[in-house]
Amino acid sequence: MESDKKLIGRSELEKLFSQWQSQGTRILAPKKNNDTIDFALVTTLAEVSLDQVQTVQSAKTSVFPRVEELFSFTSRDGRVVIRERDRNALPATVLFGVRPCDAAAFAALKAIFTWDSPDDLFSARMEKMTVIAVSCARADAYCFCTSVGGGPGATAGSDMLLTETGPGEYLAEIVSEKGLMAVGETSGLRPCPANVNKEAHLAKLEPAFAREKVAPALARLFDDAAFWAEQSLRCLGCGACAYVCPTCACFDIQDEGGGSGQRLRCWDSCGFGLFTLHTSGHNPRPVQSQRWRQRLMHKFAYMPERQQVLGCVGCGRCSRACPVDMNILEHVRSITEAKP
């Protein structure tokens, strides 16, 4: 649908929050918890924190929980009964206050979970979620959305995008049917006057590299072991980058609870040495430099080729979280600038 532009004030937003509450829709939004700001359940707009550049964790937990039950089972006297999750019981959700980069990341997750054998648990969560993003008025040194096709005011992946145009006043771009539904019959939404200049309220962020150069450069550098060793010398293989990444979707499947338990899907990371280790002891990617190369290849070469979507939205979380200060922006830039 064509984007519908309105002006909306804080008090109308408050009304929307109570409207969603009364419909039984859960609201996930950035919330301050001691020193960190992360997505959590909220009931009022007052609880929502919108001043930060970015939350520590991404919003992917909303559709790809850290640990998710695939089904449960009881096994007794050789008889096994499997109980599937009730998809209807999955909560209707408004994801409020994500940044445009996080909203864009859902396209990458969707590509992974719905190609070939669609994962209906993921799809059910996705279908029941409305994404209401808030544009970025500020960026920090780790942000690089404009280098990977996004922007501080981009609407991709959002059902509605809010841009603060004045104190307590937002430009609301309603970009999907879900966005329209989320607004519902709320009164107080005003038509957007022609003189509202969205761009003036957005962070300025120059692209740091040419993204069309990344995949060819990676292909050229693939066999340059020395290059990858140098790139990854500091990497501890801790997996923090993958855990905070909004598009990383590698997972493990584990059983818990013994004979009457659950089969669980848990986050995993290609940066871990155990990730590819065979039972025999053979490991296709035995050293960290190969695992770091895999991380970059997967995001910037394999996903674009196989799934027509970049596996990176430039949120910068991996660089902020890295305990040894590896900065993906610098790494990718150096890849595009490496001499053949």
Place this chain on the structure above:
Amino acid sequence: MSMAGIFKPYLMKIEHIIDETPDVKTMRLAFADEQEGRNFAFRTGQFGEYSVFGEGECTFCIASPPTRRGYIECTFRKMGRVTSSLAGLEPGETIGFRGPYGNIFPIHEWEKKNLLFIAGGIALPPMRSVIWNVLDLRDRYKDITIVYGARTVADLVYKRELTEWAGRADVKVITTVDPGGETEDWKGEIGFVPTVLDKAAPAIASRDTVAVVCGPPVMIKFTFPVLTKLGFKPEAIFTTLENRMKCGVGKCGRCNVGKYFVCKDGPVFTLAQLKDMPQEY
């Protein structure tokens, strides 16, 4: 929405267990739900995720041929948590199975050709499916040769079937064990698979022949050059990759070799395809 999720396994009843070696077992599995069993179809080369509820899942090929319907078989070595638990089960008990996954051995393209099967150790099971498949359609193929080696005589799997195949006039079987792995009454070859293959080569047709190689990485590495020397084209040499897997459906990210998913684009690859892939297998 009551559709079954993609990770929901079939419930399978263990019908029969064969001890192949002290730590390798073959299990025949029947679908607990007969209707599911009737609807189930697979093709040779495909694999599945087998599970012991409460312990987890592990990945093996389907070791029986699609020409034998009503059951599937798997052969596994007792190694980790799931296989150890699986090895402790008895006939009548229930396990889970998801599949079939992955691509196939293109046996219809191999019709009217000679077939050369080369396997090492615990890698005979994926080949057993395709061997029985072509033997069940025997008149469509020309010469069939099987070269199989293991570290020791005790490590040879499917001993009864090796004897059965060797007894057939329309199959040539060469078995070998690594030097030092022989017993006093061993009548087969002694030597590594690539060496034995090289020695046997004059009796094996390499024109209009398809080679299928499954084995540990080191065996595969030294077998390819022998085949190439014998005149096999990279397109006529097939193997299966055994990367670690969890989901089997191209999502968990574990089996990636370059842009390929072993679980979706494989596990069957030709040497020609492998030459274009990074050596991450």
